[in-house]
Amino acid sequence: MFEPHRFGNDRVSLTSYARSPKAVTAKGLLYVLLIASSITMLLPFLWMISASLKTNLDVFEFPIQWVPKNPQWSNYVEIWHKIDFARYYFNTIKLTVIITLAQLLTCSLAAYAFAKIDFPERNALFVGYIATMIVPFQVLMIPQFIILRNLGLVNTHLALILLQSFSPFGVFLLRQFYLNVPNELLEAARIDGLSEFGIYRTIMLPLSRPALATLTILTFVFVWNDFLGPLIYLHSPKLRTIQLGIRMFISQYSADYALIMAASVCSLVPVVIIFLAAQKYFVEGISFSGLKG
């Protein structure tokens, strides 16, 4: 199930079709289409970077000067002074790391029970997990808020950590992967006297590295980009995440176009790095969620 999907390059195209002049024109047209749409995808980001290096007066200059004559690198210094950007960054990293680690731990343990231990309530419980996955967060957010308010946790990071550390999706994803690990392997380990926890730690976890990587990346990006969660729970300025920070920045300095763009670029950098380093796990995550249907 986790065999990475192979895409176009290694696929034999139709030989009878590939070399005719008509086919060459068709290919040319496809390139034109794909390059045009790639430019459409990239332009907003390029404009963002370009604007972040301009003065406010030049941001909306037209025709657009893509490479600023006089790049304002100071914009990138100024944003860290104007708002508490460093703290927002730190808060976001803190939440992202804690939630990702907690999810990996709780989900991989639960997935092991669902995939490899036989107990009477197993199927009923698992159906419960799956069923709640179709309920949108927007339905749960109000009762969750009331529960956390009664626990006195509104306006703390702990609220978001508690909400996002037990994802049913994570359990589901890892369970599907564990199912593919042959039972004979585990049986042999049991005969050798390994405890269930020992099997989980020394056999299951190392074998499921690709699935753990996929979950790590999906969680990381989700928490990093999350806006509604922090908007509901984090009110004090010192607790804000980077997404909230940008939003506040806009309302405070609405005319500082260049600075807003610089802040946006900064907020995207970690996601760009993760994306470039681990693209294949994103693709696997999507192919996987495609299998849910």
Add this chain to the structure above:
Amino acid sequence: MKPSTRKRLTAYCFLLPNLIGFLVFTLIPVVAALGLSFMRWDSYNPTQFVGLQNFRIMLRDSSFRISFWNTIYFTCATVPLTVIVSLVLALALDKGLKGLSVFRAIHFFPHIASTVAVAVVWQFLYNADMGPINMFLKTMGVTDPPRWTASVTWAMPAVIIMGVWKSAGYYMIMFLAGLQGIPNHLYEAATIDGANGWHRFRYVTLPLLTPTLFFVIIMNLIYSFKVFDQIYIMTQGGPGRATSVLVYYIYVQAFVNQNFGYASAMAFVLFLILLVITIVQFRLQEKWVQFVN
């Protein structure tokens, strides 16, 4: 201790960390969401059971009605546009062109970039008087370009265009995975039988792609009904109520006006709509989705 009891105990040890979180922050909220729909709870007055009153208010609430129809508008435009754009891109990419992984990465990136950063930059691009989009339209001879997010008529199309731009690459990858699953020999057989490119698409690709198409449509419908971040950043539901969608209105009622009961009732209606859509889709699926084997 009996071996079966022991097994059960082990299973629950594995499950426990996740299960507690799941019960408190997912399962209880699901049940509570339904209960709250029948309550008046505004966090100042004591909670009170009011039966169907929240639902009756909904019928008379013009903001709810407008938000509902806006959501339908957003969905009915977003789903077909996204499906067409992402399918065309996937078909183009599936022809064994060079640079596939680069094209794929470029198209996918907007999906994982944070909605906040992306919505901010689009808001600038859409700026009616100075934004690059309108400056470009003016140089193309459009004397009176749309005022986009500042216009009652054009705010919704502006949000829709940005949404399609952001998610097309994600669904493109799903379609690519589906296209890879179509065995080559079927195309070869069709070619031998004299099928041209259009016939091959119409009678081989499209029927075999229906499971992916089905899944993409469902995912996209659900996503469209839950749209929030970009509305909050780009338009705040405005101008007027022109882009107020359900989740935005639920958010305002719950977390700005503190009408938790009423907001829960609306969230519950949203959930019912999603449930009905999913069930109807699964029913219809038998009519048009074809499975190989």
